[in-house]
């Protein structure tokens with residue numbers, strides 16, 4: 001098989017990022033945006049010893065699950081990857097992906113017991129992050145990065161972003177252009193505005209605007225604040241965030257609050273949460289409530305338990321379950337998130353919670369040694385890379401009767417479950433569609449200590 005050759009192939013499966021899979025004489029070919037069951041004409045783009053990558057030229061036989069994408073930028077944007085399928089099929093695909101990934105890691109068939117889809121899977125994202133920059137013609141542009149690139153695609157209307165946040169971002173971009181606030185140029189590393197980041201709460205009643213800038217001095221700052229706060233009464237805070245490094249990371253570590261208190265509040269499962277801009281907060285609040293409710297159901301707490309909430313962010317899961325907990329201990333590495341968590345414990349009138357800043361793998365063994373506490377239940381919700389091996393070893397030593405493992409990456413979930421299986425058996429596994437239309441999936445599993 002050679003580059004630029006054209007073939008007609010049957011799509012025999014979909015891979016874990018939703019891509020179609022075909023085979024010619026045992027050579028595996030990845031065909032983005034093709035669906036299992038389709039017959040398509042492809043052009044080979046890249047050949048490696050094990051896999052070929054191809055582009056779909058024409059659909060000769062269509063899957064019954066193919067739908068109209070209803071998005072102008074879908075072909076270029078890297079945000080969604082399953083918009084060409086009907087929603088139910090995306091859920092089926094995610095379920096199969098999790099089952100296959102866990103089977104590979106654990107060496108036996110694993111069943112996803114429960115599925116939590118979203119009723120209206122549109123405009124769910126509560127965090128918009130739009131880069132601004134220059135296009136090839138030297139014009140200022142705002143939108144999203146094209147897949148695997150730093151080319152900005154102008155995004156007029158995104159199906160998954162909050163609509164109010166999109167409107168505010170457009171207005172900021174318009175103001176910036178009219179008032180001569182310079183746009184950052186990645187090549188020369190000059191210009192002021194790099195990203196517009198907007199967080200909204202579930203009701204859209206509170207909005208946080210973060211302007212990621214290459215220098216703190218911004219011309220027409222006062223006018224910009226007046227313009228935004230008069231136009232949108234729900235903007236509760238505006239923050240400048242300094243990022244003057246040549247990096248892909250969006251936010252820097254230094255903030256200057258230029259309007260309001262530097263945070264917004266949201267309500268999840270009846271508890272109130274203060275969220276500041278450097279803290280992690282789940283991006284889909286509707287599905288977050290379902291995920292947390294499932295985790296709390298799996299934990300089956302009675303009010304007598306000591307619960308550890310590891311990788312706790314601003315303390316959301318632990319605080320949502322705190323009414324049924326005797327003592328809650330949260331651990332998280334971002335200091336600002338722990339500040340939020342402590343404040344969140346206060347505003348929810350909790351006197352049974354403590355929050356510690358640091359890495360779970362370092363803090364947890366020390367804490368156990370010092371306090372001699374033994375948790376009855378541990379909630380873990382690590383980032384995509386999963387838990388550090390030493391953190392898992394500490395859990396195996398501690399032997400909590402129950403572990404609830406929440407994960408946004410089935411591959412690292414499988415790897416970590418395999419380690420925990422030394423002493424634990426897997427109870428139920430649920431998947432929650434937190435990132436509708438993208439290939440990402442959130443899992444929640446309960447593990448019981450073996451006798």
Ligand SMILES: C[S@@+](CC[C@H](N)C(=O)[O-])C[C@H]1O[C@@H](n2cnc3c(N)ncnc32)[C@H](O)[C@@H]1O
Nearest residue numbers: 280282311312313332333334359360381382383
């Ligand atoms: C997927 S988020 C979950 C946060 C929270 N449980 C929630 O639902 O909002 C993972 C969190 O782990 C934190 N984190 C990453 N590595 C960590 C580590 N080694 N120790 C403690 N926290 C860590 C991140 O800052 C982030 O807040």
